[in-house]
Amino acid sequence: MKITFPHMGTSPIAFRMLIEKLGHQAVMPKRPSEKTLSLGSHYAPEFACLPFKILLGTYLEALEEGAEMVITSGGLGPCRAGYYAVLHDKILKDLGYHIDFVVLEPPQKRAVDFLKKLKKITSGNSMSVVWEALSTTWTKIKVLDEIESMTYEIRPFEVNKNETTKIFEECLKIIDAAWTKEQILSSKGKCLELLNSIPVDAARNPLKVGIIGEIYVVLEPAANFDIQRVLGEMGVIARRSIYLLDWTKDNTFFKGEEHIKHAAKPYLNQMVGGHGTLSVGNTVLYSREGYDGVIQLAPFACIPEIVSKSILNKVTKDLDIPLLTLFLDEQTGKAGINTRLEAFVDLMYSKRRLKQGVVV
Amino acid sequence: MKIGIPRTLTYYAYYPLWESFFKELGCDIVVSDKTSKVILDDGVQYAVNDACIPIKLFHGHVHNLKNKADYIFVPRLMNYTEEKTVTYCPKFLGLADMIRASMDALPPLLDIKIDMREKRKYRREEFERVAALLKTSPRKAMLAFQKARLHLSRYNTMLSGKLSPDEALKLLLDIHDLPAASSDPLSLAVVGYPYLLYDEFISAGLIKKLLDMGVRVLTPEMVPPRELNKAAKALPKDLFWTFSNQVVRSSIYYLQSGSLDGIIHVTAFGCGPDSMVDKLIELEAKQRAVPFICVSLDEHTGEAGVLTRLEAFVDMLEFRRDRK
Numbered sequence: 001m002k003i004t005f006p007h008m009g010t011s012p013i014a015f016r017m018l019i020e021k022l023g024h025q026a027v028m029p030k031r032p033s034e035k036t037l038s039l040g041s042h043y044a045p046e047f048a049c050l051p052f053k054i055l056l057g058t059y060l061e062a063l064e065e066g067a068e069m070v071i072t073s074g075g076l077g078p079c080r081a082g083y084y085a086v087l088h089d090k091i092l093k094d095l096g097y098h099i100d101f102v103v104l105e106p107p108q109k110r111a112v113d114f115l116k117k118l119k120k121i122t123s124g125n126s127m128s129v130v131w132e133a134l135s136t137t138w139t140k141i142k143v144l145d146e147i148e149s150m151t152y153e154i155r156p157f158e159v160n161k162n163e164t165t166k167i168f169e170e171c172l173k174i175i176d177a178a179w180t181k182e183q184i185l186s187s188k189g190k191c192l193e194l195l196n197s198i199p200v201d202a203a204r205n206p207l208k209v210g211i212i213g214e215i216y217v218v219l220e221p222a223a224n225f226d227i228q229r230v231l232g233e234m235g236v237i238a239r240r241s242i243y244l245l246d247w248t249k250d251n252t253f254f255k256g257e258e259h260i261k262h263a264a265k266p267y268l269n270q271m272v273g274g275h276g277t278l279s280v281g282n283t284v285l286y287s288r289e290g291y292d293g294v295i296q297l298a299p300f301a302c303i304p305e306i307v308s309k310s311i312l313n314k315v316t317k318d319l320d321i322p323l324l325t326l327f328l329d330e331q332t333g334k335a336g337i338n339t340r341l342e343a344f345v346d347l348m349y350s351k352r353r354l355k356q357g358v359v360v
Numbered sequence: 361m362k363i364g365i366p367r368t369l370t371y372y373a374y375y376p377l378w379e380s381f382f383k384e385l386g387c388d389i390v391v392s393d394k395t396s397k398v399i400l401d402d403g404v405q406y407a408v409n410d411a412c413i414p415i416k417l418f419h420g421h422v423h424n425l426k427n428k429a430d431y432i433f434v435p436r437l438m439n440y441t442e443e444k445t446v447t448y449c450p451k452f453l454g455l456a457d458m459i460r461a462s463m464d465a466l467p468p469l470l471d472i473k474i475d476m477r478e479k480r481k482y483r484r485e486e487f488e489r490v491a492a493l494l495k496t497s498p499r500k501a502m503l504a505f506q507k508a509r510l511h512l513s514r515y516n517t518m519l520s521g522k523l524s525p526d527e528a529l530k531l532l533l534d535i536h537d538l539p540a541a542s543s544d545p546l547s548l549a550v551v552g553y554p555y556l557l558y559d560e561f562i563s564a565g566l567i568k569k570l571l572d573m574g575v576r577v578l579t580p581e582m583v584p585p586r587e588l589n590k591a592a593k594a595l596p597k598d599l600f601w602t603f604s605n606q607v608v609r610s611s612i613y614y615l616q617s618g619s620l621d622g623i624i625h626v627t628a629f630g631c632g633p634d635s636m637v638d639k640l641i642e643l644e645a646k647q648r649a650v651p652f653i654c655v656s657l658d659e660h661t662g663e664a665g666v667l668t669r670l671e672a673f674v675d676m677l678e679f680r681r682d683r684k
Contacts (some may be wrong), residue, residue: 047635077600078450089642268457270436272450274599301410303632307454309659310408314461326411345370 002027003069003121004062006055009219010148011244013176014140019071021133022122027067029058032222033253036061041330043091050214050299050328052084054223059088071121079274079304081216130200136181138245138294143188145243147171150195153238155232157200165229167194204235207348210286211240212279213297214305217328218242222326224297225337234345238295241282242275260285267311276304280311292348294321300329322348361494364429366421367392369414369452370437372554373603378433380511384504385496392424392630395561399424404659406463408516412630413658414555415451417562422459422466431470434459437600446602450634468493494502504529545576546677549614551641552626553603554581562657564666566626573674578620580610587613595640604633611641615648622651622677624670629658651677 003019005012007029019026030036032054040057059070085103092099102121107114122130148168155164165190171191178187209231217223218240231238241260257278261271264281271277283294296312298305309325316323324344343354361646363382365371370378371391382389393399395417403420425432434456437448447453472490475483484498488535491501492602556563557579570577583591591612592598599605607625614620623645627634638654645652653673655666 045633045635045639047630048639049632049635051637074597076445078447078453080600080632080636083597083599086595087636087639089596091639094643094646267461268454270457271455272454274450276450276454301412301630301632301635303450305406306410306415307450307458309410311454311459311461313408 001025001069002028002065002067003071004059004067005071007032007058007220007222008216009221009244010144010172011141011219013172014137014144015071016176017140017179018054018133018137018138019121021136022125022130024121027062027065029051030061032058032220036222037330038062045087045094047301048087049080049214049302050223050330051081051214051220052087053330054220056088056091059092061094063099067099069100069102069251070105071102074103076106077273079276136179136184139181139184140175140178141245143175143184143191144172145245146173147188147191147195148240149243150192152228152232153237154195154198154200154234155229156206156237157202157204159199161233162282163198164195164232167198170194207236207292207345207352208290209236209238209348210282210291210294211238211297212282212294213275214299215242215275215300217297217299218275219244224326225332225334227295227297227326227337227341230338230341231345236345241278241286254266257281263288267315268308272304272307274302274304276308278303279308280315282318283312283315283321283323287321291321293344294323295322295344296325298325298327302325302327321352337338361386361431361487361603362429364422364425364432364467365389365391366418366432366434367394367419368421368559369455369555372558374435374437374440374512376434377508377512377538378534379508380474380673381504381508382433384507385494385500387494390425390428392421392428395421395559396595397561399494400561400659408462410630411451411458412632413562413628414456414553414631416659417559418455419459419463422463426466429467432467433470433472436471438472438473438560439477440474441602442478443598443602443605444477445598446600446605449601449602451632470494537630545574546621546674547576547578547619548677549578549611549620550625550626551580551607551611551614551623553607553628556626556628556657562628562661563626564657564661564663564665566624566655566670568675569667569670570624573670575674578614583610583613591616595643599633599636601633604637608637608640610646614643615650620650621651621681622673624673625652625654627654629656637672649681 001024003086004022004027005015005355012029036057037054039060040053040055044053044056050101054068070084074085085101089101103116104117105113128250151164151168158164171194174187174190175184178184201332211218213227219242221229228238228240260281263284264277279296286294296305312323322338326340365378371563379389396536399420400417402423403416403418406423407416422432436456437452439447454470470493473486487501488498491498494501550557550567550570557567567577580628588606588609591609594612595608599608614623623641625638626640627638642652643664654663
């Protein structure tokens with residue numbers, strides 16, 4: 001079976017391995033490009049959010065390469081992302097494609113359904129093979145997340161421009177080639193070595209920015225114009241609040257978000273779907289930890305993030321932390337985003353100088 | 361004590377519930393004025409610019425009540441159906457918090473959380489909180505709510521197959537009283553959320569215009585709940601939002617009835633759930649070869665523009681029927 005899946009950050013590397021370990025052929029989703037987005041926007045409803053359009057474009061591209069099955073996530077709402085798969089399926093069928101959608105709904109509510117669907121993908125493999133594949137994938141995602149997050153710490157200090165980015169690309173290739181748990185762990189060692197070999201200027205005192213918002217546009221560099229890398233190149237440490245692994249944990253069996261929800265409580269004591277409540281909570285936490293600013297990323301017309309944006313205006317006023325909200329859609333251009341980022345960075349610098357008593 | 365109730369959003373579907381509850385507790389009720397240009401402009405000024413029109417209107421209606429009430433009622437409506445998995449649009453869920461963050465110098469907000477899925481214990485806690493605000497006993501508040509629920513369900517049964525609250529009610533009464541211009545009028549399903557369809561200002565009088573053209577108008581409220589539940593089976597997964605489910609299911613019901621000439625989906629610019637709902641209806645209508653249009657409303661919607669589109673659609677339908 002030829003299987004494809006959404007493109008989200010570095011995760012395709014791990015999911016390709018999972019699918020191939022289970023004896024299927026993976027149709028690697030392409031990194032979303034302008035073509036992907038314009039394909040998706042063409043067939044998607046006008047007011048569907050950006051991830052919906054990008055995913056639809058990704059599927060259409062994968063169909064051209066012969067994909068027969070899509071594995072994607074469902075959801076329980078009230079964010080509309082939980083309904084994506086149903087509508088994607090309907091739109092693709094309406095266009096005359098035949099593709100099998102396997103939608104993994106959060107298992108804590110529909111355990112039987114989850115296992116049934118899992119079986120659709122794993123059939124023909126012994127339990128031990130399935131277990132090995134799943135746990136290795138888990139390890140791979142963990143390593144990918146770790147290595148990626150390190151680059152955002154190193155890049156603002158790099159002496160030679162673009163070096164971190166080059167090394168990171170090399171790292172991805174190394175991790176991609178690792179196929180067992182041992183290999184993955186040793187590939188991690190190699191990557192760490194490479195990253196540590198980058199010459200840095202430790203005397204710099206970069207700004208620190210927290211990135212919050214809707215999961216897809218936060219995780220997918222193609223959707224947010226590589227914001228974390230761009231900020232790094234501007235000499236800013238940009239940390240994001242969401243990693244794929246956290247999300248997987250929170251949406252399967254574990255609960256790790258309680259302290260964030262607690263921080264949001266004085267402003268928004270209610271889950272509003274998506275990452276809306278967490279955006280508010282994380283802003284409070286970032287401000288407590290002394291970050292210089294917060295950037296909120298959201299697709300245009302994203303429901304939960306509109307709720308949180310409206311509340312964040314008050315939060316940032318109360319806590320005196322600058323906030324830049326970027327609503328992204330198919331009209332958004334790289335130059336526009338960069339200009340706004342540059343202005344925001346300038347603002348944070350002058351705010352810092354003001355705090356230090358330097359007259360600007 | 362005076363409770364201000366904004367004349368928008370939940371008003372059009374649940375007003376009998378709110379009214380009965382507060383009256384039972386001896387409160388006075390003041391409802392905000394009908395939507396007007398001033399209310400809309402106030403809403404646009406106070407609400408976050410990315411919000412949809414209904415949310416902006418809500419801000420406007422709250423502003424309208426500013427000096428008229430001791431409390432402004434902003435329900436946190438989570439679940440009010442038999443279905444456990446559905447709720448309302450996230451913007452409904454965070455409404456009170458949005459208002460608090462973006463508007464100053466308001467009377468205190470009465471944000472009663474209504475979630476029929478919650479355990480008794482939590483519901484009692486909520487009533488204790490509300491009772492303290494309204495200076496009554498939790499027991500009384502709970503009894504009043506029980507009574508109000510009965511009141512709403514009686515009201516809904518009475519009106520099932522026909523109508524909805526207040527001027528919506530009046531408007532819909534017109535639908536039934538108005539002698540059809542021709543003996544065989546076009547049947548048009550006009551689907552959309554009650555706070556758009558029945559707000560004459562924001563919908564630019566869409567329903568009235570259709571009635572004036574001699575069209576038979578069918579709305580989601582006219583479909584009995586039993587039929588809605590049956591229609592739900594046509595979709596692989598329920599939507600998460602109560603009002604959206606009502607719109608999609610009623611559309612499917614009307615489409616399945618087979619006697620429909622066309623379907624109009626009325627939506628608000630930037631409505632999140634509707635981007636899904638609209639496509640679903642479009643695809644269902646396409647399958648059954650029923651003409652479909654979407655009328656999207658925003659702060660710039662003009663009467664003339666809406667009228668032109670409706671006239672063109674109705675003309676097209678008549679032409680299509682004559683040809684058959």
